[in-house]
Amino acid sequence: MGAMTTRRGLFLGRQAERRRVLPPGVTLESLTACTGCGQCVEKCPTRIISLLDERPSLDFSGGECTFCGDCARACPEPVFAAEGVTRLAHVVAIGDGCLARNNVACQSCRDACPQQAIRFRPRTGGPFLPEVDVNSCSGCGACIGVCPVGAIGIADRVQEGVHA
Template identity: 60%
Template sequence: MRTEPISRRALFFGRPARRNIGICPPGATAESLNACTGCGLCVERCPTGIIRLSDGMPSIDFAFGECTFCGECSSVCPEPVFLTVNADRFPHVAVVGDGCLAKRHVACQSCGECCPEQAIRFRPRMGGPFVPELNEALCSGCGACLSICPVSAIGLQAREAEAADV
């Protein structure tokens, strides 16, 4: 039988230690999620349905859609989970992988067409379809391009500034 370590906080509040946080909702951090009670109000109020409870913690799943930064999750939360109430970007940006249809000479511009920030532009290429290029400064990390990509070729990576601080 394998036993998991339990923190003093978890013992006191009767909650197990939480592990895989995933992508935090906008305005929340991995540290601030420790205040989360897992009530699920943010899940219920999310208009795009991308907030899910995973091990009692809210996390974002861009497979269901994009974050519109409406602030409903932070306004309904009774705990001090959301440090930035009107967050308008995530600490990550989209990255177009090698599986991209346009990079494989198949015409596709789905990601650029759905990007609310117009952060994905298409550069002309000789002998093939236009190739997507991401402007990291414009990308909010909302996930619109992730959910629309027909071959799941778009991923996430830490922003350059945050990656340099680590």
């Protein structure tokens, strides 16, 4: 997800710090081997990899990770430690700005999710409410860029599950 500016930050001339989201198969430890050559950026077919402080980071605002492995194959260094990764180290989290949570019917995130990890449960007197099945969510980010209000972010994946 791209950097967002808060109202307060706008008045103070600050932008929110962009969080590093590691590409599939990259760990903080393996990231130290990165030389910042940008080969992974060039080879990403969905153009979601960019360099943040000369290291790869994912930005889901314009696309999703398809876990194709092109970034790993293009990297000349041992940065992409694991092969065949189909899940990222995070899951999506739907925030309070979600249209459905504010009584406006919207299910764009569900429609975009290739894993069908976002479901909507009925409620009385309003649109269905979104729920993320953290066990099904791959963290691909397909739902992030399609959210019309930018209410979807990421949360670290934990062993016990994430209350997203």
